[in-house]
Amino acid sequence: MSSFKESIDYLQEKIKDILGKVSEEDITKLCKLLLKAKRIFVYGAGRSGLVAKAFAIRLVHLGFQAYVIGETITPPVRVGDLVLIISGSGETMPSVMTADIARDMKVKV
Template sequence: MNTDQNAKNTTLTAILAEISQVLSHIPEDDLEITAKRLEQAPRIFVIGEGRSGLMARAFAMRLMHLGAVSYVIGETITPAIAEGDVLVAISGSGRTHHVVWTAEKAKAQGVYVQAITTNPDGELAKTADAALIIPAATKFRREGEAPSIQPLGSLFDQSAHLVFDAICLKYAEAKQVSQKTAFQKHSNLES
């Protein structure tokens, strides 16, 4: 192995250690409760901005593969949200204006709001019915956040992606969705 390869492995090892440290602080019960709420929802909507928004989109896509009716806020085919629906709102800082505003508006419609954030004291967590706290570094590097060698909110976004995958796994188990069934929902218009 050459020196460049060793440096890459050291970097990857450091990133994995950061993610592992963050995820070790998330109670299994929080994942169970979130998955159970989603299992009961007639429709699931997601919102996030920037990279966190990309994690939300990936979550909505996987939920669709698992048979959920899921939508991304802001897409042209997203219908009106209604009482009984669930909104999953993600913001590392817990103060992203459009995400918080959307959560407030959804609450006014009788929608259950599930926050995904690092900040239990942020506007998003205070607005939401429930907040799943991911104690990772954000771009603001607030006091008490996990340290990170990575730029901006990379650690939060990576951790959120894995949290969403864990929730999907619990959702699939509860709904008894097999790999074969999920694959049948996967896009068939690609090579």
């Protein structure tokens, strides 16, 4: 990238591409899950973890009870909670394991 404009164009194209892969139905399902959950727990590894933390902060700003899995102040997950796993590949082992553990606990993932 040789210019700021080229960088912006590149980012806009990537965002457009990603948003084109997400259906309105999926967004509606996520919104319903968020509104129904007693508490929301987010997890991500590496850069996805940074995104998860930022998302948790935004959820708190919106009035949700949100926590980041792995932080020292995070309470245990219980039935009725929602666990959101953020992963670029969907194959990162700690993320997959966290999802499996949550499912074993009968928590919505």
